[in-house]
Amino acid sequence: xxxxxxxxxxxxxxxxxxxxxxxxxxxxxxxxxxxxxxxxxxxxxxxxxxxxxxxxxxxxxxxxxxxxxxxxxxxxxxxxxxxxxxxxxxxxxxxxxxxxxxxxxxxxxxxxxxxxxxxxxxxxxxxxxxxxxxxxxxxxxxxxxxxxxxxxxxxxxxxxxxxxxxxxxxxxxxxxxxxxxxxxxxxxxxxxxxxxxxxxxxxxxxxxxxxxxxxxxxxxxxxxxxxxxxxxxxxxxxxxxxxxxxxxxxxxxxxxxxxxxxxxxxxxxxxxxxxxxxxxxxxxxxxxxxxxxxxxxxxxxxxxxxxxxxxxxxxxxxxxxxxxxxxxxx
Amino acid sequence: xxxxxxxxxxxxxxxxxxxxxxxxxxxxxxxxxxxxxxxxxxxxxxxxxxxxxxxxxxxxxxxxxxxxxxxxxxxxxxxxxxxxxxxxxxxxxxxxxxxxxxxxxxxxxxxxxxxxxxxxxxxxxxxxxxxxxxxxxxxxxxxxxxxxxxxxxxxxxxxxxxxxxxxxxxxxxxxxxxxxxxxxxxxxxxxxxxxxxxxxxxxxxxxxxxxxxxxxxxxxxxxxxxxxxxxxxxxxxxxxxxxxxxxxxxxxxxxxxxxxxxxxxxxxxxxxxxxxxxxxxxxxxxxxxxxxxxxxxxxxxxxxxxxxxxxxxxxxxxxxxxxxxxxxxx
Numbered sequence: 001x002x003x004x005x006x007x008x009x010x011x012x013x014x015x016x017x018x019x020x021x022x023x024x025x026x027x028x029x030x031x032x033x034x035x036x037x038x039x040x041x042x043x044x045x046x047x048x049x050x051x052x053x054x055x056x057x058x059x060x061x062x063x064x065x066x067x068x069x070x071x072x073x074x075x076x077x078x079x080x081x082x083x084x085x086x087x088x089x090x091x092x093x094x095x096x097x098x099x100x101x102x103x104x105x106x107x108x109x110x111x112x113x114x115x116x117x118x119x120x121x122x123x124x125x126x127x128x129x130x131x132x133x134x135x136x137x138x139x140x141x142x143x144x145x146x147x148x149x150x151x152x153x154x155x156x157x158x159x160x161x162x163x164x165x166x167x168x169x170x171x172x173x174x175x176x177x178x179x180x181x182x183x184x185x186x187x188x189x190x191x192x193x194x195x196x197x198x199x200x201x202x203x204x205x206x207x208x209x210x211x212x213x214x215x216x217x218x219x220x221x222x223x224x225x226x227x228x229x230x231x232x233x234x235x236x237x238x239x240x241x242x243x244x245x246x247x248x249x250x251x252x253x254x255x256x257x258x259x260x261x262x263x264x265x266x267x268x269x270x271x272x273x274x275x276x277x278x279x280x281x282x283x284x285x286x287x288x289x290x291x292x293x294x295x296x297x298x299x300x301x302x303x304x305x306x307x308x309x310x311x312x313x314x315x316x317x318x319x320x321x322x323x324x325x326x327x328x329x330x
Numbered sequence: 331x332x333x334x335x336x337x338x339x340x341x342x343x344x345x346x347x348x349x350x351x352x353x354x355x356x357x358x359x360x361x362x363x364x365x366x367x368x369x370x371x372x373x374x375x376x377x378x379x380x381x382x383x384x385x386x387x388x389x390x391x392x393x394x395x396x397x398x399x400x401x402x403x404x405x406x407x408x409x410x411x412x413x414x415x416x417x418x419x420x421x422x423x424x425x426x427x428x429x430x431x432x433x434x435x436x437x438x439x440x441x442x443x444x445x446x447x448x449x450x451x452x453x454x455x456x457x458x459x460x461x462x463x464x465x466x467x468x469x470x471x472x473x474x475x476x477x478x479x480x481x482x483x484x485x486x487x488x489x490x491x492x493x494x495x496x497x498x499x500x501x502x503x504x505x506x507x508x509x510x511x512x513x514x515x516x517x518x519x520x521x522x523x524x525x526x527x528x529x530x531x532x533x534x535x536x537x538x539x540x541x542x543x544x545x546x547x548x549x550x551x552x553x554x555x556x557x558x559x560x561x562x563x564x565x566x567x568x569x570x571x572x573x574x575x576x577x578x579x580x581x582x583x584x585x586x587x588x589x590x591x592x593x594x595x596x597x598x599x600x601x602x603x604x605x606x607x608x609x610x611x612x613x614x615x616x617x618x619x620x621x622x623x624x625x626x627x628x629x630x631x632x633x634x635x636x637x638x639x640x641x642x643x644x645x646x647x648x649x650x651x652x653x654x655x656x657x658x659x660x
Contacts, residue, residue, distance in 0.1 A: 089623050137491040158483055160591025161467040162627055167588040170621045175581060182621060258497040259589045261490025291500045291512060293419050297492055
C-alpha cells in the first residue's frame with residue numbers, strides 16, 4: 001500500500017553496528033531524535049541472532065509511532081560496509097564474513113535501506129550536525145574497538161574506486177608489530193583503539209617494573225575506561241600506556257596530513273573521551289612530526305556529538321539522501 | 331593589443347621544473363607538440379638565473395611560431411607548487427624558499443600563467459593523454475630526484491584544504507631513519523627515489539661485504555641509471571639496493587591503498603625506467619602487505635608517456651583549463 005499524505009510524517013532509522021555495541025536512533029524529517037537506544041552486538045552469536053534482535057527493536061518502536069509516522073528509510077553504518085555492494089566485507093571486528101545487510105533488512109522492511117562504512121557515517125554526521133559543519137576537508141577517526149576513518153575531501157565524502165577508501169586503522173605502522181585481526185601485523189588500530197591501549201598496558205606490564213593496580217587485572221577484565229581512570233589517579237603504567245598511544249597516534253596523524261591536507265582531524269569514540277590523556281601526547285608528536293608546509297594549518301578536535309551519535313545521525317542523513325519524495329508504507 | 335582571429339592558432343607552453351632537469355613543451359590547441367626541450371635546472375645558481383634561462387628559451391622559440399600562433403597561456407609544474415597561492419613553498423629539492431612563480435612569469439609574458447604541483451601535473455597529463463585515460467581513482471608517483479605524488483579521487487584531482495594534498499614522498503616510514511631535505515627523518519623519498527636508491531647502495535657498501543664496481547664509484551659520481559646497469563649485469567650490491575628499495579616501496583604502496591582505494595598506481599620518472607628491477611620486488615611486497623579487501627583490485631602500472639612528458643602535458647592541460655576563449659596577445 002502506497003500512501004501519500006503530508007499529514008503523516010516520515011521517520012528515518014539510523015543504526016551504528018559496532019564490534020561491541022550497536023546504537024540505534026529514530027529521527028523525524030526535522031532531525032529531531034524520537035528514540036535512542038543501544039545494545040550489545042554480541043557478534044559471536046552470529047548474523048541471524050543480531051538481526052533478529054535489531055529488527056525486533058525497530059518494529060517494536062515503530063509500532064509506537066504509528067499511525068502518525070511512516071518509516072521512510074533505514075541507514076545502516078557498519079565496519080567495512082560497502083555502500084556500492086550493500087554488503088559488509090569481512091569486517092575484522094565482527095567476523096561475519098561477507099554479508100549483504102541490505103538483503104537481510106529488506107526481508108523485514110519494505111523501505112529503502114542503505115549501508116555505509118561506520119566511520120563514513122560518522123563523518124557525514126559530523127559534517128551535517130557536528131564539529132565539521134562548513135568544512136570541506138576533514139577526517140573523522142572513530143576510536144572504538146578498532147580505529148575507523150571517514151574522509152571528506154574537496155567538499156565530498158571520499159569513496160574511492162570500490163567504495164573502500166579510508167581504512168586508516170589498517171595502515172601498517174610496523175610490519176613486524178602486533179598481530180591484527182585482519183591477518184597482517186602492525187596495523188595502526190592494534191596500537192590506537194580501545195583494544196590497542198589495553199595491549200600497550202600489557203607491553204608495559206611486561207617491560208617495565210612499575211607497580212600498581214593494573215598488575216591485578218586480567219586482560220579480559222581490563223577496559224580502556226579503567227586505564228583512563230587509573231591514569232587520572234596518576235598510575236604510572238596507565239600514564240605510560242596513554243603516552244605511548246599518543247606518540248604512535250601523533251606520528252600517524254602527521255603522515256595522514258600528507259595524504260589529504262585536511263583542515264581538521266576530528267576524534268571520537270570511547271578512547272577519545274580520555275580527552276587530554278590522549279590528545280596532549282598526540283598533539284605533541286603530531287606537531288613534532290608534521291611536514292613544515294602544513295604547520296599551523298590542521299586542528300585536532302574532539303567530536304561535538306554525543307559519543308556514538310555521529311554515525312547514527314550520519315546513517316539517517318545517508319538514508320534521507322536516497323529516499324524519494326514519495327512516502328512508501330512498510 | 332587584443333586580437334581575436336580564428337586564423338591565428340593558440341599556443342600553450344608547459345614547463346616541468348625538476349630538481350635536476352627542467353622540461354619544456356609547446357603545444358597547439360590540438361595537443362600537437364611543436365617544440366620540446368630540456369635543460370639543467372641548476373637550482374644552486376638561484377631563482378633569477380633559472381628564470382632568465384627559461385624565459386629566454388620560451389621567447390626565442392615563440393618568435394619562430396609568430397605570426398601564425400599566439401601565446402595563449404603558460405602552465406608551470408614544480409615541486410611544492412601551490413595552485414592556490416601561485417607560489418612554490420619551500421621545495422626541498424630546489425632550496426629557493428617561497429617564490430611566487432606567477433609574478434615572475436608575468437614580468438615576461440602578459441598571458442594567463444598557472445602553476446601546479448609537478449606530480450599533480452603528471453597525474454593530469456596521465457589522465458588526459460596516458461595510462462589513466464577514463465580512470466576515476468588513480469595515483470601517479472614520480473620517481474625523480476625526490477618522490478612526488480598526484481592523486482585523482484572520485485574523478486577529480488585532489489587538492490585538499492590548502493592545495494597541498496598528496497605529499498607522499500614525505501610520509502615518514504621510519505622516524506629514526508634517513509635525514510631528509512625537509513628537516514625530518516625517514517621520509518619515503520629518502521628511500522624510494524633516484525637519490526634514495528643511491529643512499530641504499532651506500533647502506534650495503536657499509537653493511538655487506540659484497541664486491542663489485544660500486545666500491546670504485548664515489549657518492550657524487552653514482553647515478554640511479556648506473557645502479558640499474560650494474561643490476562642488469564648481476565652486480566650483487568646493485569641487486570640488493572633494488573630489492574631493498576622495492577620492499578620499502580611495496581609496503582608503502584600497500585598503505586597508500588588504504589587511504590585512497592585507487593584503481594591503479596602509475597609510476598614514472600628515472601627510477602621507474604628500471605622496470606622489472608624495481609617493479610618486481612615492489613609488486614611482491616605490495617601483494618604481501620595489501621589488506622585483503624583490496625586484493626586483486628589495484629594495478630601497478632608504468633606511465634605510457636615518454637619520461638618527463640606527463641607533467642609538461644599536464645601543465646599545458648591545466649593552462650588551457652583556465653584560459654578564456656579570447657586570445658590575448660603578449
